Amino acid sequence: MKHKWLIGGGVVLMLGVYFLFNPAGNPLFPKCPFLLLTKFKCPGCGSQRAIHQLMHFNFLEAFHYNALLVILLPLMAWLFFVDLFRKKRPSWYRKTHHPQFIWVLFSVILIWWFARNVFSW
Numbered sequence: 001m002k003h004k005w006l007i008g009g010g011v012v013l014m015l016g017v018y019f020l021f022n023p024a025g026n027p028l029f030p031k032c033p034f035l036l037l038t039k040f041k042c043p044g045c046g047s048q049r050a051i052h053q054l055m056h057f058n059f060l061e062a063f064h065y066n067a068l069l070v071i072l073l074p075l076m077a078w079l080f081f082v083d084l085f086r087k088k089r090p091s092w093y094r095k096t097h098h099p100q101f102i103w104v105l106f107s108v109i110l111i112w113w114f115a116r117n118v119f120s121w
């Protein structure tokens, strides 16, 4: 249980950093190694800038930086919720950790990865 508090504290700290500082053009934020090496975007490219914009309620700007992140936010919130109540609601946990669910999510991410490089999203 302690590790959840540590992870939660780390997430809150990171969100504070992303709220206060805009990663766009800021050399202190890490650059994507995949983009630097290949010149192709990875599925997560733009996530830091999108999180900063989301925290300032600029949803369109966030969508511009990483549309999949914005689209999947409700799902990520649901997965967090399901994990939090794993012992009280084990059936929810089993459904979201079913191989079919994971394969669908993995496929969506792969399609997004391919499409954003082909169509320059």
Ligand SMILES: [Zn+2]
Binding pocket: 032, 033, 034, 035, 041, 042, 043, 044, 045, 046
């Ligand atoms: Zn990337």
